[in-house]
Amino acid sequence: METRANFVLIGAFTLAVIAAAFGFVLWFQSLHTTKARSPIRVVFEGPATGLRNGGSVNFNGIRVGEVISVKLDNPRRVIALAMVENKAPIRKDTLVGLEFQGLTGVAAISLKGGEEAAPPVPLDEDGIPVLTADPSALQDVTEAIRATLQNVNRIVSDNQDSVKNSLRNLETFTGALARNSEKIDNVMLKVDGVMGKADSLMLGLDSIAGGKNGGELAAMVKAIKDLAEDFDKRSGLLMADGRRTLGDISRAVNNLDRNPTRLLFGAGNSAPAEAAPPPAAPRPPAAGPGPRRQQ
Template sequence: METRANFVLIGSFTLAVIAAAFGFVLWFQSLHTTKARSPLRIIFEGPAAGLRNGGSVNFNGIRIGEVMSVKLDNPRRVVALAMVENNAPLRKDTLVGLEFQGLTGVAAISLKGGEEAAPAVPLDEDGVPVLTADPNALQDVTEAIRGTLQNINRVVADNQQAVKNSLHNLETFTSSLARNAQKIDDVMLKVDGVMGKADSLMLGLNTLAGGKDGGELFLTVKSIRELAEDFDKRSGALMADGRRTLGDISRAVNNLDRNPTRLLFGAGNSSTPAAASASTPTPPPAAPATPRRQ
């Protein structure tokens, strides 16, 4: 029983320490946030279309805070309270306006410019800094949005028939797709079949050209190359034998041309006819006949 009481005490103490740590972190974060930001009141002398709670406050395009509340001070005056960073270089001559993200986006407070030597932002009666938006700038933004919408309306009006035809063509196309859905599915099935056959063909070619042992094509080319090399060696030997045979025939023909009697009488009797022919005197050539004179 005493051991169980010790466990309960230890668990309660652990939970208390964890809760205290979370509370300290939240308190420190809220204190840091409070010190890092301060309130800023912005007055719009006219409409502030699109401005709402949670909207951004941008200085030269960089977010420095957010809108905390928007209220009407009178029928022609809108007052917005924002929390902005303390290090934002706000001055008395800082320009205030609205900027939009697209035609239907939420409006954001836009702060721009200001001289470094200009005085700080003036304080309101309750000590909150206050800036007043330029009515001309707000009017310019409103006029720009209105002009853009008018231009879009004019473009749509001028091309009403073209837009109508495009929509009609789109409707016809979608209807045709709906009617031919089965045919399209059949075509896609055939395409899938063709792609499957192409994959099989590529796999066969890969097996033929590649494979673990070099592929059937590689082995075939290797066999043809070995056959060509063997044929080259055999033809070389055959040509060498042919050259030797032709040499022997050439020498035999030359010997026959120099001593043809050797073929008839043999090698032993070849000298007798030659000697006889050498001892027999050769008759002198006959003198040419002299023509008679008439």
């Protein structure tokens, strides 16, 4: 029980340290952000179409800040409060206007130009720098929007026939699809059938090549391997027997060459000794002068 309590204390202490570290990072980041940015007030003598909270503040097209509040000071004036980076080279003669990202995008405060040697932005009563937007720049933006809309309207007007033909073709196409909906359904059913067969084929291939125990392919490969190993063993035995047989034949041929009589009389008998030639018959004595026959 005491060990479990120690574990609980260690876990709680670890979580507390992590939470403290996370809070310190957030605090340091917010402090750094606060030091890196300063408020600036922008006054629009006229409408500020499209400007809202969260809009960008761009200096020469580069984002340097963010709008944090937009309010009406009187029926003809709009005041926007923004947080801008301290490194942004904003001067008293910096031109202020509005710019849009696309035709219907959110408006952004546009800051442009200014001499490097010009004095800093003048401060308002509460110590916040104040810039007044150039009415001509706002008028230029409004005129640009109107010109863009007029160009779009002119393009549509000049291509009414093409637009009508495109819409008519689209209508014809959708009508053809509606008329052939049954055929399309049949085609889709056939496609589903083909896909089902493809799934079955893939499952079959998976059962052959994979599976829990390696699949049928692994079993076939193992059987072929076992057959090859068995054939190798048997061929080795046959070759050994062949070598012994050839040795026996070689020894028999050598023995026959040394003693060919063994082929006729066997290994235990030898050939009969050659008979000695018979002794020569005694020659009759030579005829001498015998007794003469009396007459």
